[in-house]
Amino acid sequence: xxxxxxxxxxxxxxxxxxxxxxxxxxxxxxxxxxxxxxxxxxxxxxxxxxxxxxxxxxxxxxxxxxxxxxxxxxxxxxxxxxxxxxxxxxxxxxxxxxxxxxxxxxxxxxxxxxxxxxxxxxxxxxxxxxxxxxxxxxxxxxxxxxxxxxxxxxxxxxxxxxxxxxxxxxxxxxxxxxxxxxxxxxxxxxxxxxxxxxxxxxxxxxxxxxxxxxxxxxxxxxxxxxxxxxxxxxxxxxxxxxxxxxxxxxxxxxxxxxxxxxxxxxxxxxxxxxxxxxxxxxxxxxxxxxxxxxxxxxxxxxxxxxxxxxxxxxxxxxxxxxxxxxxxxxxxxxxxxxxxxxxxxxxxxxxxxxxxxxxxxxxxxxxxxxxxxxxxxxxxxxxxxxxxxxxxxxxxxxxxxxxxxxxxxxxxxxxxxxxxxxxxxxxxxxxxxxxxxxxxxxxxxxxxxxxxxxxxxxxxxxxxxxxxxxxx
Amino acid sequence: xxxxxxxxxxxxxxxxxxxxxxxxxxxxxxxxxxxxxxxxxxxxxxxxxxxxxxxxxxxxxxxxxxxxxxxxxxxxxxxxxxxxxxxxxxxxxxxxxxxxxxxxxxxxxxxxxxxxxxxxxxxxxxxxxxxxxxxxxxxxxxxxxxxxxxxxxxxxxxxxxxxxxxxxxxxxxxxxxxxxxxxxxxxxxxxxxxxxxxxxxxxxxxxxxxxxxxxxxxxxxxxxxxxxxxxxxxxxxxxxxxxxxxxxxxxxxxxxxxxxxxxxxxxxxxxxxxxxxxxxxxxxxxxxxxxxxxxxxxxxxxxxxxxxxxxxxxxxxxxxxxxxxxxxxxxxxxxxxxxxxxxxxxxxxxxxxxxxxxxxxxxxxxxxxxxxxxxxxxxxxxxxxxxxxxxxxxxxxxxxxxxxxxxxxxxxxxxxxxxxxxxxxxxxxxxxxxxxxxxxxxxxxxxxx
Numbered sequence: 001x002x003x004x005x006x007x008x009x010x011x012x013x014x015x016x017x018x019x020x021x022x023x024x025x026x027x028x029x030x031x032x033x034x035x036x037x038x039x040x041x042x043x044x045x046x047x048x049x050x051x052x053x054x055x056x057x058x059x060x061x062x063x064x065x066x067x068x069x070x071x072x073x074x075x076x077x078x079x080x081x082x083x084x085x086x087x088x089x090x091x092x093x094x095x096x097x098x099x100x101x102x103x104x105x106x107x108x109x110x111x112x113x114x115x116x117x118x119x120x121x122x123x124x125x126x127x128x129x130x131x132x133x134x135x136x137x138x139x140x141x142x143x144x145x146x147x148x149x150x151x152x153x154x155x156x157x158x159x160x161x162x163x164x165x166x167x168x169x170x171x172x173x174x175x176x177x178x179x180x181x182x183x184x185x186x187x188x189x190x191x192x193x194x195x196x197x198x199x200x201x202x203x204x205x206x207x208x209x210x211x212x213x214x215x216x217x218x219x220x221x222x223x224x225x226x227x228x229x230x231x232x233x234x235x236x237x238x239x240x241x242x243x244x245x246x247x248x249x250x251x252x253x254x255x256x257x258x259x260x261x262x263x264x265x266x267x268x269x270x271x272x273x274x275x276x277x278x279x280x281x282x283x284x285x286x287x288x289x290x291x292x293x294x295x296x297x298x299x300x301x302x303x304x305x306x307x308x309x310x311x312x313x314x315x316x317x318x319x320x321x322x323x324x325x326x327x328x329x330x331x332x333x334x335x336x337x338x339x340x341x342x343x344x345x346x347x348x349x350x351x352x353x354x355x356x357x358x359x360x361x362x363x364x365x366x367x368x369x370x371x372x373x374x375x376x377x378x379x380x381x382x383x384x385x386x387x388x389x390x391x392x393x394x395x396x397x398x399x400x401x402x403x404x405x406x407x408x409x410x411x412x413x414x415x416x417x418x419x420x421x422x423x424x425x426x427x428x429x430x431x432x433x434x435x436x437x438x439x440x441x442x443x444x445x446x447x448x449x450x451x452x453x454x455x456x457x458x459x460x461x462x463x464x465x466x467x468x469x470x471x472x
Numbered sequence: 473x474x475x476x477x478x479x480x481x482x483x484x485x486x487x488x489x490x491x492x493x494x495x496x497x498x499x500x501x502x503x504x505x506x507x508x509x510x511x512x513x514x515x516x517x518x519x520x521x522x523x524x525x526x527x528x529x530x531x532x533x534x535x536x537x538x539x540x541x542x543x544x545x546x547x548x549x550x551x552x553x554x555x556x557x558x559x560x561x562x563x564x565x566x567x568x569x570x571x572x573x574x575x576x577x578x579x580x581x582x583x584x585x586x587x588x589x590x591x592x593x594x595x596x597x598x599x600x601x602x603x604x605x606x607x608x609x610x611x612x613x614x615x616x617x618x619x620x621x622x623x624x625x626x627x628x629x630x631x632x633x634x635x636x637x638x639x640x641x642x643x644x645x646x647x648x649x650x651x652x653x654x655x656x657x658x659x660x661x662x663x664x665x666x667x668x669x670x671x672x673x674x675x676x677x678x679x680x681x682x683x684x685x686x687x688x689x690x691x692x693x694x695x696x697x698x699x700x701x702x703x704x705x706x707x708x709x710x711x712x713x714x715x716x717x718x719x720x721x722x723x724x725x726x727x728x729x730x731x732x733x734x735x736x737x738x739x740x741x742x743x744x745x746x747x748x749x750x751x752x753x754x755x756x757x758x759x760x761x762x763x764x765x766x767x768x769x770x771x772x773x774x775x776x777x778x779x780x781x782x783x784x785x786x787x788x789x790x791x792x793x794x795x796x797x798x799x800x801x802x803x804x805x806x807x808x809x810x811x812x813x814x815x816x817x818x819x820x821x822x823x824x825x826x827x828x829x830x831x832x833x834x835x836x837x838x839x840x841x842x843x844x845x846x847x848x849x850x851x852x853x854x855x856x857x858x859x860x861x862x863x864x865x866x867x868x869x870x871x872x873x874x875x876x877x878x879x880x881x882x883x884x885x886x887x888x889x890x891x892x893x894x895x896x897x898x899x900x901x902x903x904x905x906x907x908x909x910x911x912x913x914x915x916x917x918x919x920x921x
Contacts, residue, residue: 053543395848395861469880
């Protein structure tokens with residue numbers, strides 16, 4: 001039983017009443033999205049544990065479709081009167097039809113099982129234990145080198161309860177955990193000051209930090225980046241071969257390909273890919289998936305925010321456009337299957353097609369061989385994010401990299417933006433490594449003002465030529 | 473419609489929460505509460521795409537006990553939840569370390585009269601949904617009537633009505649109401665494989681000042697079609713002219729570097745530069761939280777400190793950092809009334825306009841880039857380094873000659889402030905961070921080899 005039924009005493013009669021109000025003026029479909037989130041955070045800086053915070057988010061969003069039009073109302077007061085009022089606001093979009101009765105019975109949906117690694121749930125853990133993890137990251141960062149002058153370590157954990165009920169009779173709930181630990185280091189030498197960042201987490205409990213990416217490791221990584229950048233030169237400016245490091249560079253795939261295969265941009269024909277289904281747009285080495293079902297990964301979910309069980313989707317197969325990420329609206333209008341990619345920031349937002357965990361598949365090349373193949377180029381190692389527009393022009397920002405000279409990694413360089421047009425870049429992928437890795441489990445993607453957690457991955461990749469925008 | 477009704481409910485909730493916090497053992501407590509009413513319509517290709525209407529209430533709480541701080545927030549305003557969160561915050565505060573700078577602001581005798589700021593427009597509240605839908609439709613229709621526009625991301629009309637209340641255990645109790653209306657349209661032009669896109673908008677606290685559908689549509693069309701058939705230029709160093717939207721974006725970055733919270737963390741290249749010249753003599757940067765009808769105005773900040781007008785950079789010299797109470801205590805400066813949640817936020821933050829028309833600035837440029845849009849996140853406040861994807865117009869002999877895309881510009885904010893050669897007269901307040909056209913002596917452009 002969900003928290004909404006249990007703690008807020010909502011039941012089928014309430015769902016029927018609200019859905020009935022939503023369909024009181026007709027319409028093709030109505031849906032209720034109940035959300036309860038409990039968030040807790042810790043901040044350590046200036047060598048002290050500075051503050052803790054706890055917040056609760058509660059609300060319901062009511063959606064009504066009339067043809068291709070969406071009406072939406074929401075409230076954070078779950079009293080019957082307020083929910084009915086939100087439903088009537090959503091119903092305003094349907095002007096003509098006569099009332100449609102709500103479903104007589106609701107059929108429980110079946111979310112994926114065992115996706116979240118909450119062996120040790122953060123929401124139930126003692127705050128002192130979480131503070132211990134933050135201190136461990138902070139101390140490892142602070143003591144890494146004498147050049148480290150400031151450190152900031154932050155913790156956040158979230159448990160999000162959702163319940164989706166719709167006019168087709170679906171009733172499905174999910175409880176999604178999330179943890180995140182981040183560390184920022186500032187290093188100083190003379191008048192030069194630089195910063196480094198690292199983090200970890202996922203849809204998991206405290207066990208996410210037990211092995212592999214430990215808090216101390218995260219602290220040291222942030223410190224190492226800041227210290228290294230003190231000695232770094234400006235990145236070069238101009239067109240040159242670019243090698244992307246495995247892992248973090250998945251953000252390039254997210255920007256260059258993922259967004260343009262979200263179905264809303266196809267329905268509206270604004271994406272450069274809208275008429276390229278089945279066409280070859282990249283080299284044979286480019287095979288891209290979006291997979292919301294990777295256990296414990298930040299972008300994963302057992303059921304999407306419209307109640308659809310998600311699937312792993314092949315987006316690009318050996319350079320050929322093969323798949324789209326759909327939400328209910330685009331699937332219905334375009335006559336395509338649901339893929340389970342309808343997501344929303346919270347109950348106050350209308351769901352839209354979004355990525356989950358997007359990655360480019362491993363290729364045949366030894367990563368060392370990829371570096372060795374470049375006479376003079378740029379090795380992009382750490383990233384701060386990217387952006388794309390529908391025309392396919394995209395950028396992504398590199399915080400740290402190295403020069404490649406005569407097949408070897410040489411001087412560290414800092415701060416550069418890489419820019420390109422997606423089709424050009426996909427065609428120029430000329431080597432792909434065997435070493436597929438995923439990013440830091442700290443990523444957030446923004447679209448139409450809505451932020452959702454995502455993750456990306458990629459192997460070492462070589463792009464024959466790309467514009468590198470350093471300070472020269 | 474008459475003047476806004478005083479709403480006792482929200483104030484009662486906040487005051488009750490303050491009393492409860494003290495009873496639970498808090499030394500100090502601050503409670504902010506807000507009611508928000510939102511309306512939004514998105515129209516695309518003539519049809520309503522989304523119609524959103526909603527009202528929400530939320531509360532934010534800060535508790536201090538033995539100079540230790542804890543925060544809480546909720547959108548579930550049931551007494552059970554609020555009391556549970558406050559009790560929890562008092563308990564959690566004990567887990568933090570004591571911090572001599574923690575605590576609520578000193579009580580101030582000064583207060584700003586919310587009515588004098590004129591932030592609430594009953595006309596926005598009274599505007600009926602059909603009119604808003606019609607204006608969004610009209611905006612998109614006018615834009616699409618231009619044959620060069622091939623597709624639309626849609627037009628939106630949004631209104632918002634907010635009521636904010638703040639109460640604290642030092643006796644502060646304040647409230648104000650604020651309205652907002654916004655209209656925007658976003659367009660595409662060109663062939664499928666050679667699309668360009670841009671948008672335009674207007675946003676104001678008062679309906680009478682909002683740009684008409686015609687103005688928004690025409691400007692969006694002009695901004696989009698001027699980017700058609702772009703070229704990629706060679707890697708080089710040239711003067712760069714920032715259009716007002718680009719100057720505003722640069723000022724947003726500058727604001728982050730002037731925040732007191734970044735100074736004590738040494739997370740800004742301007743830390744330690746107080747009293748020094750950081751830009752040319754023509755540079756004056758002001759944060760004015762008292763601008764009548766300003767989108768960034770309010771009578772008090774999120775700690776209840778009266779807002780004010782602060783000259784941050786005067787004739788190129790850094791005069792102060794923008795602080796909340798905590799950051800001010802950390803770096804030995806007074807709060808500037810810029811508290812925003814747990815951090816620091818702008819009032820109306822702007823670069824004082826100069827004597828030149830934008831046309832004059834373009835005419836004065838033998839060769840350079842007129843920057844109209846950037847893409848990406850390449851801003852590093854610690855070093856001031858900037859590197860972003862760029863779209864613009866190439867200038868030769870004082871005239872725009874062709875659009876450029878798929879290039880990057882890079883530089884350093886410190887160098888840019890010293891390199892601003894001309895400042896435009898075209899400052900418009902369409903957000904809380906605004907600037908006029910500026911010309912920067914030289915920046916690095918990366919393009920073709």
